[in-house]
Amino acid sequence: MSDSLPTNxxxxxxxxxxxxxxxxxxxxxxxxxxDGDCLGAQAALARVLEALGKSVWIVNADPPEPRYDILARDxxxxxxxxxxxxxxxxxxxxxxxxxxRTGEMAPALAAHASKKLVVDHHVxxxxxxxxxxxxxxxxxxxGLLVRRIARELGLPLDPVAALGVxxxxxxxxxxxxxxxxxxxxxxxxxxxxGLGVDPxxxxxxxxxxxxxGHPPAFGRALARLEYHAGGRLAVVDLPLAGLDLGALDxxxxxxxxxxxxxxxxxxxxxxxxxxxVKLSARSKTDFDVHALARRFGGGGHxxxxxxTLxxxTLxQARERLVEAALEALSAPAKNGG
Amino acid sequence: MSDSLPTNxxxxxxxxxxxxxxxxxxxxxxxxxxDGDCLGAQAALARVLEALGKSVWIVNADPPEPRYDILARDxxxxxxxxxxxxxxxxxxxxxxxxxxRTGEMAPALAAHASKKLVVDHHVxxxxxxxxxxxxxxxxxxxGLLVRRIARELGLPLDPVAALGVxxxxxxxxxxxxxxxxxxxxxxxxxxxxGLGVDPxxxxxxxxxxxxxGHPPAFGRALARLEYHAGGRLAVVDLPLAGLDLGALDxxxxxxxxxxxxxxxxxxxxxxxxxxxVKLSARSKTDFDVHALARRFGGGGHxxxxxxTLxxxTLxQARERLVEAALEALSAPAKNGG
Numbered sequence: 001m002s003d004s005l006p007t008n009x010x011x012x013x014x015x016x017x018x019x020x021x022x023x024x025x026x027x028x029x030x031x032x033x034x035d036g037d038c039l040g041a042q043a044a045l046a047r048v049l050e051a052l053g054k055s056v057w058i059v060n061a062d063p064p065e066p067r068y069d070i071l072a073r074d075x076x077x078x079x080x081x082x083x084x085x086x087x088x089x090x091x092x093x094x095x096x097x098x099x100x101r102t103g104e105m106a107p108a109l110a111a112h113a114s115k116k117l118v119v120d121h122h123v124x125x126x127x128x129x130x131x132x133x134x135x136x137x138x139x140x141x142x143g144l145l146v147r148r149i150a151r152e153l154g155l156p157l158d159p160v161a162a163l164g165v166x167x168x169x170x171x172x173x174x175x176x177x178x179x180x181x182x183x184x185x186x187x188x189x190x191x192x193x194g195l196g197v198d199p200x201x202x203x204x205x206x207x208x209x210x211x212x213g214h215p216p217a218f219g220r221a222l223a224r225l226e227y228h229a230g231g232r233l234a235v236v237d238l239p240l241a242g243l244d245l246g247a248l249d250x251x252x253x254x255x256x257x258x259x260x261x262x263x264x265x266x267x268x269x270x271x272x273x274x275x276x277v278k279l280s281a282r283s284k285t286d287f288d289v290h291a292l293a294r295r296f297g298g299g300g301h302x303x304x305x306x307x308t309l310x311x312x313t314l315x316q317a318r319e320r321l322v323e324a325a326l327e328a329l330s331a332p333a334k335n336g337g
Numbered sequence: 338m339s340d341s342l343p344t345n346x347x348x349x350x351x352x353x354x355x356x357x358x359x360x361x362x363x364x365x366x367x368x369x370x371x372d373g374d375c376l377g378a379q380a381a382l383a384r385v386l387e388a389l390g391k392s393v394w395i396v397n398a399d400p401p402e403p404r405y406d407i408l409a410r411d412x413x414x415x416x417x418x419x420x421x422x423x424x425x426x427x428x429x430x431x432x433x434x435x436x437x438r439t440g441e442m443a444p445a446l447a448a449h450a451s452k453k454l455v456v457d458h459h460v461x462x463x464x465x466x467x468x469x470x471x472x473x474x475x476x477x478x479x480g481l482l483v484r485r486i487a488r489e490l491g492l493p494l495d496p497v498a499a500l501g502v503x504x505x506x507x508x509x510x511x512x513x514x515x516x517x518x519x520x521x522x523x524x525x526x527x528x529x530x531g532l533g534v535d536p537x538x539x540x541x542x543x544x545x546x547x548x549x550g551h552p553p554a555f556g557r558a559l560a561r562l563e564y565h566a567g568g569r570l571a572v573v574d575l576p577l578a579g580l581d582l583g584a585l586d587x588x589x590x591x592x593x594x595x596x597x598x599x600x601x602x603x604x605x606x607x608x609x610x611x612x613x614v615k616l617s618a619r620s621k622t623d624f625d626v627h628a629l630a631r632r633f634g635g636g637g638h639x640x641x642x643x644x645t646l647x648x649x650t651l652x653q654a655r656e657r658l659v660e661a662a663l664e665a666l667s668a669p670a671k672n673g674g
Contacts, residue, residue: 176513176526179537183530189513190523199523200516208621209598212568218593219559222552231549252596256555256589261546284545 008135016134017152019117020049023089027114030060031096032103034077036171036206038095039068041119041142043075043164044157045092048150051158057086061103070205071167074160080105090115095142097124097133119145121172140180143168147188159196166192166202175203213247221245221253231262233325237318240271254282265289265329267321269314276310277317287329295324344473353471354489356454357386360426364451367397368433369440371414373508373543375432376405378456378479380412380501381494382429385487388495394423398440407542408504411497417442427452432479434461434470456482458509462636477517480505484525496533503529503539511592512540515640550584558582558590568599570662574655577608591619602626602662606654613647614654624666632661 008016020026026049030038038060046056059078064071071077085091085108093099097118099106109116118124118133121142139145143165150157157165169189173181176189193199220243224236234257238245250268257266265287268280279296281289282304289305298307309317345353357363363386367375375397383393396415401408408414422428422445430436434455436443446453455461455470458479476482480502487494494502506526510518513526530536557580561573571594575582587605594603602624605617616633618626619641626642635644646654 176536177540179535181530181536183527186523186527186530186536190520190527193518193523194520198516199513199518203514204621208596210596212564212597212599214597215559215562215571215593219556219562222556222559225552225556227549234552249596252593256552259545259547259586259589260549260551262549284541 008133012132013134013152016117016119016132017149019090019115019132020149020153021052023054023115025055025086025088025090026057027085027088027091027109027112028056028058029091029093029102029105029109030058031101032061034060034062034064035095036068037141037143037168039064039071039077040164040166040168040171041094041146042077043071044143044146044161044168045094045119045149046075047158047161047164048146048153048155051155052153055088057088059085059105061105067206067209068167070202071160071164075164080108084108085112088112088114090117092117092119093130094119094146096120096122097130097135098126099129119149121145140178140182140185141168141172143172144184144188147191157192157195162192162195162197163202166197166199167206170202170206175207210249211247213244214249214252217243217245217248218252221248221250222256225257227263228322229326229329231260232264232329233267233322234260234263234265235267235269235318235322237269237314238271239314240273250280254280258282258284265292265325267325269317269321271314272308276308277312277314279307279309279317279321281305281307292321292324292328296321344475345471349469350471350489353454353456353469354486356427356452356469357486357490358389360391360452362392362423362425362427363394364422364425364428364446364449365393365395366428366430366439366442366446367395368438369398371397371399371401372432373405374478374480374505376401376408376414377501377503377505377508378431378483379414380408381480381483381498381505382431382456382486383412384495384498384501385483385490385492388492389490392425394425396422396442398442404543404546405504407539408497408501412501417445421445422449425449425451427454429454429456430467431456431483433457433459434467434472435463436466456486458482459636459638477515477519477522478505478509480509481521481525484528494529494532499529499532499534500539503534503536504543507539507543512544517640547586548584550581551586551589554580554582554585555589558585558587559593562594564600565659566663566666568597569601569666570604570659571597571600571602572604572606572655572659574606574651575608576651577610587617591617595619595621602666604658604662606651606658608651609645613645614649614651616644616646616654616658618642618644618662629658629661629665633658 028042042058049056063079091114097120116130118130121139147165226235264285266282270278283289288302290300293305293307296307365379379395386393400416428451434457453467455467458476484502563572601622603619607615620626625639627637630642630644633644
C-alpha cells in the first residue's frame, strides 16, 4: 500500500506508465456527473494515447454539461448505455478511485478482465483495489497529472489536449483562486496557453453563458440575504414561487456572499419543486460545513457541502440550519481546523 | 515618435534601462486613484531600484485603497501633500503617460528638472512629451514590464516585488480571465508564485473584503439593469440617492453582466456626488469600448474603458451613451477587430 497512498513513488509511477506504453486498447472512465477536471483529463489522456497509436474510448455514466461543449467539439465523450463495455486492455479511472462512482457502469467495469489504472489527486477513501495508480494528492488537478504523464512518455500535447489540461486546472482551482493554485499549476497553464489555449475564450465558454434572466434573478436572490452572528453567517433562502429564479446560477450567489470580509459561512437554501429544501453550504474559514451537512444527511468537503432536507418547509429548514450553524460557530474548538 | 508608439524598439528600451542604471534618485509616480496594476508596478520597481542601491520615493495623488493593504504593509506609498516633490533625478510614470493624470502633483512634477520615464502598456493618447519610454501595448500589465526591466537589469525579484508583479497582473487581466491573459502573463504569475506569492491569500486580500452592505447593494444595482439590442447591450444606471449604494463594488456588477451569454457590451453609469456621471464600459467581443469612451472624453482599452460625463444628468448620460453604443453595435465594420 505504501506506494499507492497518498502519492506514488517513482517505481509505482513507472509501472503506471508501462501499463500505458505496453497496452493497446484503453477505456477512459470518469465519475458520475463528470466535471471539468474529469473531462479535461480524459480529453488530454485520450489525445496522448491516440498519438501513441492506441485505441481509446471515453465512457462516462453521464454526458458532459453543455458548458463543456468547447471540449466535446473535438473529443467524443461516450455515455454508457448499459450492457458490455468496449473490449479494452486497460481501464483508466480519472479524477476518482472508487468503482462505485462510475455509476451504472460499475458492474460491467468490474466484470471486464482489464487492468485498472487510477489517475487521481484525491485521497483514496479505502484500501487500494486497482492494479496500478498514478496519484498525487498535492496536484491541483487530475489534468496536471496527465500533463506529467505525457511528459514522462515524451509526448507533446496537441491543442485539444492542452485545452483539456487547462480546463482541468481551472475547474479544480476555481480559476486559479483556491489555495491549491501553486507554481506548477500556473506554469502548466502558461505552457498550455503557448500550445494554443485562449484563456478568455475558455472562460467565456465555461462561465459566460448565463441567460438574460440571470442578473435580475441574482438581484432578487440577494434581496433575501440575512446575516446572523454579526455577519459571520450569511443565509439566503429561495422560495419556489414568486421570485422567478429559473435563470439563477446559485454558484454566483455563493461567490458574492463569500466575498464579504466578515462572512465565514454561507448557507443557501432552495425550496424544491419535489418538496423539501436543498442546502448548499460554503465555508471561508476552518468552519467545517461538511460536518454541518452531515447532520442533515448530506455530504461534501470541509469548505463546500450540501444536503437535502426532505419534508421540511423553507422556514423550517432555515430555522434548523441557522440554529445548527450558530451552535457550531460558537464552538470553535469542535469546528476549528 | 516611431520608437515610442506603440511599443518601444530595443534601442529605446535600452535607453530607458540606462536611465534607471545611471541615475541615483527616483520618484515613482502613479495615476490618480491608483489601481493594483499601478501600485503593484510601483512596489516592484521600487524594490528593484532599491536592490541597485538607489533612493526611491513612491508618490501618488491618492492613497491606496484598503484592499491593497497587503502591498502597503511592506511598501511605503507616499501621498502628495502639495508643495515641492522630493529631489530626484528621474521621475518614472507607471501605468499611464499623461502628466495630468498625476492630479495635483502635475505642476510640481512638470516644474521639477528631472528626466521623465514612462513605463506603460496603454496606447499613448497624444504626442510623446517624455524623455524616455518603456512601452508595450501588448503587455497585459505594467507589472509585466517591470518584470522585464528587472530581468534586463539582471536583478532577481524579492517576495515583495513578486507580490507587486502578481498584483499588477491579476488586476489588469481580471484574475487571468481577460483576453490579454497570454502565456507570458501566466508564466510570470507562476514565477512569482515560486518566489513566494500565495495566490489564494492575495485573492482573499483583494477580493474578499467587501462590507456587509455589498450584497444587498449589489442586488439593488442589478434591479436597475436594462437590456438593449436583444441583450447585446446591458446598461445599469446608478443614481446617487435612494439606493444606498455606498457599499457596492461595481466591478462585480460588471462581471455578472458579462457572464450573460448574449451580452457583448456593458455600460455602468454612476451619478457622481460632484455632479456629472461616471461611465465604466466593458466589452466581451471586438466591440471597442475605448472608441466609445473617447467620444465622451474618456480613455482606456478596447475591452475596458471609462469616461466622466461632466454636467450630464444620469438620464441624459444614459440616453447619449446608449445611442452611441447602439450606433456602434450596428456598424460592426468600424468596431470590429
